[in-house]
Amino acid sequence: MSGSGVExxxxxxxxxxxxxxxxxxRDDALLNSSLWVNVALAGVxxxxxxxxxxxxxxxxxxxxxxxxxxxxxxxxxxxxGLLSGLTVGFxxxxxxxxxxxxxxxxxxxxxxxxxxxTPMILLALGLLAxxxxxxxxxxxAADIGMCVTGLAAAMTTSSLxxxxxxxxxxxxxxxxxxxxxxxxxxxxxxxxxxxxxxQTLRVLTVVLWLGYPIIWAVGVEGLALVESVGLxxxxxxxxxxxxxxxxxxxxxxxxxxNERTVASAGSTLGAAPGDD
Amino acid sequence: MSGSGVExxxxxxxxxxxxxxxxxxRDDALLNSSLWVNVALAGVxxxxxxxxxxxxxxxxxxxxxxxxxxxxxxxxxxxxGLLSGLTVGFxxxxxxxxxxxxxxxxxxxxxxxxxxxTPMILLALGLLAxxxxxxxxxxxAADIGMCVTGLAAAMTTSSLxxxxxxxxxxxxxxxxxxxxxxxxxxxxxxxxxxxxxxQTLRVLTVVLWLGYPIIWAVGVEGLALVESVGLxxxxxxxxxxxxxxxxxxxxxxxxxxNERTVASAGSTLGAAPGDD
Amino acid sequence: MSGSGVExxxxxxxxxxxxxxxxxxRDDALLNSSLWVNVALAGVxxxxxxxxxxxxxxxxxxxxxxxxxxxxxxxxxxxxGLLSGLTVGFxxxxxxxxxxxxxxxxxxxxxxxxxxxTPMILLALGLLAxxxxxxxxxxxAADIGMCVTGLAAAMTTSSLxxxxxxxxxxxxxxxxxxxxxxxxxxxxxxxxxxxxxxQTLRVLTVVLWLGYPIIWAVGVEGLALVESVGLxxxxxxxxxxxxxxxxxxxxxxxxxxNERTVASAGSTLGAAPGDD
Numbered sequence: 147m148s149g150s151g152v153e154x155x156x157x158x159x160x161x162x163x164x165x166x167x168x169x170x171x172r173d174d175a176l177l178n179s180s181l182w183v184n185v186a187l188a189g190v191x192x193x194x195x196x197x198x199x200x201x202x203x204x205x206x207x208x209x210x211x212x213x214x215x216x217x218x219x220x221x222x223x224x225x226x227g228l229l230s231g232l233t234v235g236f237x238x239x240x241x242x243x244x245x246x247x248x249x250x251x252x253x254x255x256x257x258x259x260x261x262x263x264t265p266m267i268l269l270a271l272g273l274l275a276x277x278x279x280x281x282x283x284x285x286x287a288a289d290i291g292m293c294v295t296g297l298a299a300a301m302t303t304s305s306l307x308x309x310x311x312x313x314x315x316x317x318x319x320x321x322x323x324x325x326x327x328x329x330x331x332x333x334x335x336x337x338x339x340x341x342x343x344x345q346t347l348r349v350l351t352v353v354l355w356l357g358y359p360i361i362w363a364v365g366v367e368g369l370a371l372v373e374s375v376g377l378x379x380x381x382x383x384x385x386x387x388x389x390x391x392x393x394x395x396x397x398x399x400x401x402x403x404n405e406r407t408v409a410s411a412g413s414t415l416g417a418a419p420g421d422d
Numbered sequence: 423m424s425g426s427g428v429e430x431x432x433x434x435x436x437x438x439x440x441x442x443x444x445x446x447x448r449d450d451a452l453l454n455s456s457l458w459v460n461v462a463l464a465g466v467x468x469x470x471x472x473x474x475x476x477x478x479x480x481x482x483x484x485x486x487x488x489x490x491x492x493x494x495x496x497x498x499x500x501x502x503g504l505l506s507g508l509t510v511g512f513x514x515x516x517x518x519x520x521x522x523x524x525x526x527x528x529x530x531x532x533x534x535x536x537x538x539x540t541p542m543i544l545l546a547l548g549l550l551a552x553x554x555x556x557x558x559x560x561x562x563a564a565d566i567g568m569c570v571t572g573l574a575a576a577m578t579t580s581s582l583x584x585x586x587x588x589x590x591x592x593x594x595x596x597x598x599x600x601x602x603x604x605x606x607x608x609x610x611x612x613x614x615x616x617x618x619x620x621q622t623l624r625v626l627t628v629v630l631w632l633g634y635p636i637i638w639a640v641g642v643e644g645l646a647l648v649e650s651v652g653l654x655x656x657x658x659x660x661x662x663x664x665x666x667x668x669x670x671x672x673x674x675x676x677x678x679x680n681e682r683t684v685a686s687a688g689s690t691l692g693a694a695p696g697d698d
Numbered sequence: 699m700s701g702s703g704v705e706x707x708x709x710x711x712x713x714x715x716x717x718x719x720x721x722x723x724r725d726d727a728l729l730n731s732s733l734w735v736n737v738a739l740a741g742v743x744x745x746x747x748x749x750x751x752x753x754x755x756x757x758x759x760x761x762x763x764x765x766x767x768x769x770x771x772x773x774x775x776x777x778x779g780l781l782s783g784l785t786v787g788f789x790x791x792x793x794x795x796x797x798x799x800x801x802x803x804x805x806x807x808x809x810x811x812x813x814x815x816t817p818m819i820l821l822a823l824g825l826l827a828x829x830x831x832x833x834x835x836x837x838x839a840a841d842i843g844m845c846v847t848g849l850a851a852a853m854t855t856s857s858l859x860x861x862x863x864x865x866x867x868x869x870x871x872x873x874x875x876x877x878x879x880x881x882x883x884x885x886x887x888x889x890x891x892x893x894x895x896x897q898t899l900r901v902l903t904v905v906l907w908l909g910y911p912i913i914w915a916v917g918v919e920g921l922a923l924v925e926s927v928g929l930x931x932x933x934x935x936x937x938x939x940x941x942x943x944x945x946x947x948x949x950x951x952x953x954x955x956n957e958r959t960v961a962s963a964g965s966t967l968g969a970a971p972g973d974d
């Protein structure tokens with residue numbers, strides 16, 4: 147069970163298995179394009195945001211800018227991870243799954259990197275609405291919980307039951323995030339004088355974020371109503387484009403134009419004396 | 423060494439190996455029950471805590487509530503990870519270990535998820551005692567170090583020496599946490615007027631947390647004085663029940679009853695103008 | 699493709715593969731000594747720093763001390779991970795790489811643990827310069843991005859292109875860190891009255907941190923101009939000694955001697971009433 151030859155073979159194969167996944171991605175034009183388009187757009191977004199933020203001053207405005215700039219940078223890393231085969235793998239679906247016994251290409255790296263990028267989105271939103279730190283902390287913790295249990299749902303192959311159990315726990319974390327966005331944070335934004343832009347970004351975020359669990363449920367990893375890995379991937383990629391780059395662009399443009407409003411609130415994280 | 427057939431076999435086997443562990447868990451009633459009881463209790467705790475916190479207002483009180491609510495949510499995810507076989511594996515113990523050469527079922531996911539749940543416990547305690555951010559930050563960093571090196575101790579199979587070296591480093595981090603709880607944080611709680619409840623929760627935490635390294639040392643992963651995986655697992659599960667759900671319940675009940683005291687301190691993270 | 703025998707063999711081999719790497723390390727005296735010297739020095743540093751910090755009071759000074767103490771503690775864990783074979787592996791270099799097809803010993807654990815230790819260095823520097831939280835947060839996020847994409851670069855074996863793509867993204871994150879250190883943070887340190895020590899530590903950090911990507915580029919993982927794993931490892935180990943223990947020693951000595959200056963700034967994270 148642990149003969150030295152088999153050991154080396156297994157270890158070597160693990161580390162070279164990336165190439166097999168990469169080949170599979172390259173051979174699927176739909177899938178391949180869904181990933182490269184995001185590398186390109188995220189790259190453009192980084193350059194654009196650096197340019198847009200060049201004149202932003204004041205602790206809170208610059209923190210929003212910093213958090214916003216991280217969004218496309220994390221996104222490039224995420225899509226490079228998928229394209230290089232590092233964060234992608236073939237998973238054998240468990241009994242009961244529509245594709246039971248088949249090996250499905252799982253882009254599990256998406257869930258992993260969302261745990262890094264979505265907190266930046268919430269941080270930017272929270273700072274814009276000038277919410278208290280307690281709320282910001284709880285919502286970001288719930289958001290990370292949502293992504294990590296989403297990752298667990300994607301990687302569980304032992305039974306269908308546990309896949310959906312993780313899915314439900316992930317949705318429970320999501321409800322915490324949604325609840326805060328729709329109640330407290332909206333109220334806080336009104337006090338901070340940022341209600342208008344917050345309203346726009348909130349609708350964008352709530353609507354688009356609802357798309358992710360829906361795609362999971364109908365895509366290849368869930369009920370497999372859509373059986374194409376390429377289509378599922380394009381759906382996620384389109385959501386990413388709007389929920390990340392377009393979101394960040396709108397936010398950053400508003401901050402650049404309304405620095406005074408942003409600076410006057412400044413009760414939360416960004417506040418620092420002698421800085422604005 | 424990297425023939426394509428072997429590669430695929432190894433990759434496939436990695437991803438289906440979960441089912442083997444799941445079978446092993448299902449066949450061991452003692453082990454199985456030690457995990458399910460926590461899923462059930464954590465689920466009850468989530469519902470109960472949502473209900474108990476429905477009227478909590480004020481930045482700091484709500485931050486304590488938020489941190490407290492995360493404890494059972496992370497716990498459910500943790501135990502689902504163990505039950506689904508995702509964060510469990512058979513590890514071959516190194517030479518010198520009492521079970522040397524045998525494959526021991528390691529619940530390494532426990533250590534991983536403690537790195538998420540125990541910071542919430544310390545955050546709640548720190549906010550209750552109104553400690554300064556420097557102390558809070560250092561203690562949580564040490565706590566995460568403790569969990570991560572505990573994970574490393576559990577996953578090291580190359581030599582007994584390194585298993586215990588990691589164990590000792592983990593204990594060194596733990597000493598930092600204990601020292602802060604017993605000295606500074608106690609003093610801070612007196613200033614904040616929360617000495618009584620802090621005293622209770624501190625005793626609960628210190629006594630129960632000391633149990634974890636002791637179980638590691640005497641259980642299957644350490645000296646194997648207790649050779650049953652099921653018994654070792656039950657010991658951890660019982661500690662979790664008291665150190666997590668009972669702890670969180672006592673804390674939350676007190677916060678709900680003493681909101682005024684909590685709000686008046688509020689010098690740390692939770693403070694936010696216009697929120698209390 | 700997933701016969702039960704192969705499954706078990708692969709799982710077992712994964713878990714025992716550590717011993718093979720450990721043997722390889724032990725047989726290479728140069729490599730072995732590069733790791734053990736850091737375990738020893740980090741151990742001495744922990745004891746020394748505990749002693750040096752015994753009289754430090756005041757929220758901000760103690761937060762700097764706490765962050766500083768974590769640096770060698772994380773370092774010990776990191777080097778134990780390498781020595782135990784837990785965070786080390788043989789990776790087959792992709793086509794186009796100078797060592798293409800060969801299995802190179804990759805110390806990927808270094809990049810992983812830098813994601814924990816370098817934020818502590820930046821936190822200590824940021825607190826010393828009394829920078830605003832926005833800047834501190836953005837710089838630490840960029841630093842973690844740098845380490846994680848460095849880890850991805852090291853672990854990518856599917857193609858040379860992606861290895862260097864990750865390398866470039868990692869460098870982009872590094873530019874954000876460098877830019878902040880050389881402009882804003884320097885200005886902040888002047889306002890805080892800590893310009894002199896900040897200047898020394900900044901030069902130490904900037905010069906030494908530039909060394910890491912250079913070593914990656916010329917070492918076995920990059921262009922392989924240096925083909926010895928032992929020499930590459932010693933280069934990293936020497937950088938670690940100066941960028942971590944010497945850095946931390948100088949910082950801590952200054953804080954212990956200039957507590958009054960540190961306490962009077964205190965506008966950032968460390969501030970807490972009734973604590974200094």
